[in-house]
Amino acid sequence: MTAAETTQDGSGLRVHDLSWSARGTVIVDDVELTAPAGRITGLIGPNGSGKTTLLRAVARLARPDRGAVHLDGSDVARLRRRELARRLAVVEQHAGTDLDMTALDVVLLGRTPYRTALQADSGADRALALDALARVDMAGFAARKWSTLSGGERQRVQLARALTQQPGLLVLDEPTNHLDVSHALSLLTLVREAGLTSIAALHDLNLAAMFCDHVVVLRRGRAVAAGSPHDVLTPELLRDVYEVDADVGTHPRTGRPLLTFHPPAASQPPAPAPSSQEDS
Template identity: 50%
Template sequence: MMLSARNLSWSIGGVEIVEDISLDLHAGEFLGIVGPNGSGKTSLMAMLSGLRKPRSGDVLLDGMSMTLLQRRDVARRIALVEQQAETQERINARQAVELGRIPHKGALSPWSRHDDEIVDRALRDVDMEGFGKRMWHTLSGGERQRLHIARALAQEPKILLLDEPTNHLDIGHQIALLHLVRKQKLTVAAALHDLNHAAMFCDRVAVLKAGTLVAMGKPCHVLTPALILDVFGVLVDVELNGADGCHIRYRAPSLLAT
């Protein structure tokens, strides 16, 4: 299954947030979307998921314009974990994950043991199986974020879109979560802040700057000192590891003035 953006643009208040972006998300790959704050990552993710209609351009799901598809049909194929996803309902952790089954349920498809097994697996995958009865409002931000990921997995999508999924997580859970996502047999696009996470887990990275796509390719080819200085305004050293790996070392800010 392929997801494609064709000349996507979106603006608000006359300010161009995303400008003429085209890209293809290939079946089975993990695509990282990186860029500084305000570069358009969240707006792009919203358009790719179908939640936001582009001002111009189109999003294609297996070659068909998403505007021609019912929202339920899209939700059976694409799951989005938003950066500020939240719920005000008084539900417990398990019930929050069960929401991921909604696109698959209807009047003639009542809740089943199979649904329970899917929810159990999703909770186990994000290391939250012992939290099922905890009320949502008692959970930490990191715990809630892991449950949002579990909800998306319970949705059984073919494509998983993640908008800064490691927010509120400690470093151990950041690595574990991205490793979990990488192991899934899914097509994934994730907006990421940490360039080393992108280098470690992503097959390709797309780099945004001021709403435009300025580079795209394998992390070790794209994340060069020159590009990182231009896009993020910081000096780095990039160490290559093997044929495709790399590690980014940031220089102390005081060195920028020398």
């Protein structure tokens, strides 16, 4: 599916001319982007390029100066809070979570938009939450206090909460930054299998290449490229945007782009000395 196809029936996420500034400095500059329905869109770009700010504006956590966000044809700015929470779930980099809550309590927050204020959690809500904890490999942590969880465990609990919210759009800000390689791969596999429209800021470009169907590149607040990983992740773009020297090959199993980065020429480390021991 191409980004252009999404715009025809209004499904998926569409961001129009979005701008956000802080004290006169433009941080997100007139961004136009689409995220195809049911696919993962990767938002990439160097540190400080505006990824977090853009995602916060998409999720209505920051009010843009200008522009609009449409989700499956609805203007996000016009949705009531509760409706917004049913349609869109966010996994922020640093969730401001009550330290005394248990992991299960945190996941159950995902059911809040479906309950009235005084309604207790139903058995069905708990079943959904426990299932989501199991899906992020945190089944044994239901009763653990949030304050005792590691960064990676918190990230997985937050994803479980977001999935329990059963949203149309999943907004993820560096969802794998605290995760070891195995948990990073399984978290992104889980997001892919959830089949939701997802937009994720990702630092690891090889993970973006492997899991994203569509990639949008930010540089100094502007969207400078968008398309399939194959079309976008070229040595030219990586040099331009990240100022790195990279080779782009093909992943032997997935057929996706596989990036290899080279140290700057002036600081080439010496080759490791050959080992004196035979491989055993």
